[in-house]
Amino acid sequence: MAGFWNVVNKVMWEADVLLLVLDARLIEETMNEEIVRKAKKPLIYVITKSDLANKDGLEKYKKRLRPCVFVSAKEHHGTTMLKDRILIEAKKAYKDIKKVKVGVLGYPNVGKSSLINALKGRHAASTSILSGHTKGVQRVKATNRIMFLDTPGVIPYKEKEPIKHAFIGTTDFTKAKEPDLIVIGLMDRFPGRVEMFYGVGIEEDKEETIEKIALKRNILKKKAEADIERTARMILKEWQNGKIVAS
Ligand SMILES: Nc1nc2c(ncn2[C@@H]2O[C@H](COP(=O)(O)OP(=O)(O)OP(=O)(O)O)[C@@H](O)[C@H]2O)c(=O)[nH]1
Ligand SMILES: [Mg+2]
Structure with missing residues (x-):
């Protein structure tokens, strides 16, 4: 992780404008005050990922986080708005700027x-469900005026918060320890969402919910027992x- 910070510090120094990317499902958890302070x-x-969260729940952040832009990379929403905002902020800070380097953090x-x-x-820019995919700084020219500096996260x-890191995807599903506890945490934090996705009822006992999903998807151990871990x-x-949608 120390190596990653070197990359981030370099990008912070080289870029004209910085983007702090937050997951719409986990805005508070993906906030990085250290970056905000250092910027x-x-x-x-x-x-x-605003396609995965309820718009009404997001409105309050518009006032708190300024300036902020909502985007869905999947549905290509908000992309023009973000490009405009980048040019506006660059112009405010540097009068005659023509080309803008944008650090993505x-x-x-x-x-x-x-x-x-x-x-x-x-x-x-290469993407992956597995975290730690982007290594070093990747330069991507998006338009004639905007060049992105992609960074590893x-x-x-x-910070040592294994459950939070699994929620965000910082620790990916292949590496997460005790995935059942993480999923139970996820069901507590986002009531009904996992159940809705798999079409099972909401149980008091979340271990039971995982078991139902296992049986529904036929994820079994040798003796036809539900494989909870898998x-x-x-x-x-x-x-x-x-x-899985958050709200
Ligand atoms: N539904 C949805 N999924 C998204 C969106 N943006 C990214 N994802 C998914 O989130 C996962 C991570 O995306 P990446 O773009 O590789 O994330 P990253 O921040 O570059 O990750 P690292 O390089 O590992 O730090 C992938 O599985 C994407 O498909 C979005 O707007 N909507
Ligand atoms: Mg990446």
């Missing part, structure tokens, strides 16, 4: 590379790759 350039909050797996691709209009220095990992995967 000496105009910073735009970009709330991405945020937690691993929040959707930085997908955002750049949506803004460019075709696939240019960083988490706040010394099922929980599958649920976490569907959450991390943006299939």
Whole structure:
């Protein structure tokens, strides 16, 4: 992670404008105050994956996070608005700027590379469901005036919150420890969402819900018993790759 911070610091120094990319389902969790504090350039909050969250719940953030733009890289929503906002902020800070270098920062797996691709209009930055996919700084020219500096994601220095990191996708589903506990946490945090996605009823006992999903999907151990661990990992995967809606 220390190496990643070197990259981020370099990008912060080189860029004219910074984007802090946040997951619409986990805005508070993906906020990185360390980046906000360190940023000496105009910073735009970009709330991405907005296709996965209820618009009404997001409105309050418009006042709190300024300036902020809502985007869905998947549905190509908000991309023109974001390009306009980048040019507006650049003009405010540097009068005669012609070409703008934009540093793209945020937690691993929040959707930085997908955002750049949506803004460019075709696939240019490599993306993956697995976190830590982007290595080093990737330069992507999006328009004649905007060049993006894609970065590997960083988490706040010394932060150790395994459940939160699994929610965000910073720890991907292949590496998460005790996936059943994570999925139970997810069901508590976003009531009914996992159940709705898999078409099962809402139970008091969430372990039972995982078991029902296992049986429904035929994820079994040798003696036809539900395989809780494998099922929980599958649920976490569907959450991390943006299939399960938050509200
Ligand atoms: N539904 C939905 N899924 C998205 C959106 N943007 C990204 N994703 C998914 O989120 C996952 C991570 O996307 P990336 O763009 O690779 O994320 P990143 O921040 O570049 O990740 P690292 O390079 O590993 O730090 C992928 O599975 C994407 O398909 C979006 O707007 N909507
Ligand atoms: Mg990336």
